[in-house]
Amino acid sequence: MEKELWKGNEAIAEAAIRAGCDCFFGYPITPQSEVPEYMSAHLPKAGGVFVQSESEVAAINMVYGAAGAGMRAMTSSSSPGVSLKQEGISYMAGAELPCVIVNCMRGGPGLGTIQPGQGDYFQATRGGGNGDYRTLVLAPSNVQETVDFVQEAFDIADQYRNPVMIVCDGLIGQMMEPIEWHPVPKRNLPPKDWATTGRKNRDHNNIINSLYMDPEECDRHNDHLAEKYAEMEKNEVRWSTTQCDDAEVIITAYGTPARIALTAIESLRAEGLKVGLFRPITLWPFPEAALRELAKADHVKAFVDVEMSSTGQMIDDVRMALEGRKPLHYLGHAGGVMPTVEEMVDAAKTALKEVK
Template sequence: MAKELWKGNEAIAEAAIRAGCDCFFGYPITPQSEVPEYMSLHMPEHGRVFVQSESELAAINMVYGAAGSGMRAMTSSSSPGISLKQEGITYLAGAELPAVIVNCMRGGPGLGTIQPAQGDYFQATRGGGNGDYRTVVLAPSNVQEAVDFMQEAFDIADAYRNPVVVLMDGLIGQMMEPIEWRELPKRDLPPKDWAAGGRRGRAHTNIINSLYIDPDECDKLNQHLTEKYAEIQEKEVRWEEVDCEDAEVVITAYGTPARIALTALELLREEGIRAGLFRPITLWPFPEKALAELSARENVRAILDVEMSSTGQMLDDVRLAVEGRKPIRFTGHAGGAIPSVEEIMDAARKALKEAN
């Protein structure tokens, strides 16, 4: 199959269209503005809906309405804009509505910078809104994965009636890479007989809601959601291991830092240090069991977590998985700075030295 050169953000938008996205609602913000720009041109060509909303709050509530009627709906934004959408995301989760949310992360906190970062890990994996809920979080490390994950995200959302976040740093959205448009396996999805469709010609109508005044009813909903999240944790967890069979130092990273780490571990091996990479692909559900088993191997002496955040956010999940079996060191930058190959190599050397 011939490859085509695509910019990350535009490839994401095209992938959503190919996945059957019916409605896009969004608001421009750097570094993801090419997503709504592309959608504004091409969604009408396919007879689908594009709306540039008056705000991020309006966009996510438009997604709620479209998803509630059974449409495949999505939005995209960057860090501060995603923060504004958190109320709507918790409503989507509470009403069990499928939707896809793209976050092309930039440096923060606050308005921060337009440069790439990974400071939204907590927000995405812990739920930035209120209540006990989870969103499935897919983390591509290149444009090909971004394209593939976008097409899968709609199926995952429909399968579990749950919001799915595609979380990537701004560098992936802005870079250009060759990709293949390929057919991905389709899921056997249930009918959307829960969708609100009006009363005409029906004996009843469905009500889309996340408000439960009766505490017992709200407790029942949360127990149901807990069971659903357990199923997701069992069936949807994904990760990649590179050169971990004999690794004495394991680097944990996702997104752009994982790509940089690949070069670092290659050079480390040339100088006699057996380095490996453990890359979570689903940030939630986090591949906790796989990392726990890896860290328990006798050949592994230290773990090095690398992120584009100041003190580490995925670091918490790494620590929970490792459970003190091996020492963990962190290296990273925030606010738009990117860890270098040399910094990762130096940190790996120090991690091994401290482990002796």
């Protein structure tokens, strides 16, 4: 199969079209503006609907309406834009509506910078809106993974009737890489007999809602959602490891920092230092059990968490998985500054020195 050179954001949009995206609602914001730009030109040709909304708030509520009618709906934005969508995302999780949300993360807080960042980890994995809810979060580290995950995300969303989020830092959205358009495994999905498509062939109304005035009923609904999230934790956890079988120091990282870590590990191995990489692919559900097993290994002496955020966010999940079994160090920058190979090499050497 021949490879094609694609820019990340444009590949995201093309992947969604190939996955059967019916409707896209969005608003331009750097560094993801090429996603709606591409959609505006190509989604209508594929029979879909593109709307540039008047705001991010409007966009997510349009997604709510289209998803409620059974459409495959999508939106994309970048960090502060996704913040504006949080109320709608909470509503959709509460109403059990499937959709795909892409966040090409930039530095923050506030307007921050247009450079790449990873400061939205808490927002994505903890549910940035109100109430008890979860979104399944996929974190690619290259353009190939991004297009694969976007295509698969629509099926995941439909299977669980839940929003699915793809988080890629702005560098992945802006870079160009060769990719293959290969078939993505399809899931056996249930019919959307809950959708608001009229009363033909049924004798009842389908009501899409997240409001429960009776507290007991709302409690039961939250229990139902919790059972669904437990199924996601059981079935959807993903991660990858690189040279962890004998590693004394393990770097934890996702997205672009994970790519940089591969070069740092190569350099360290050339010096005879045993360093590996643990990369979460689902940020939620977080691969806690897999990381915990690594922490139990006798050959592992320490961990170094690397992120593009000032004091670390994923590090909280790493710390909980380690349960204090091994020392944990942190290396990170914010505002679009990326950790370098040299910094990772030094951090791994420091971590190893402290335990010997």
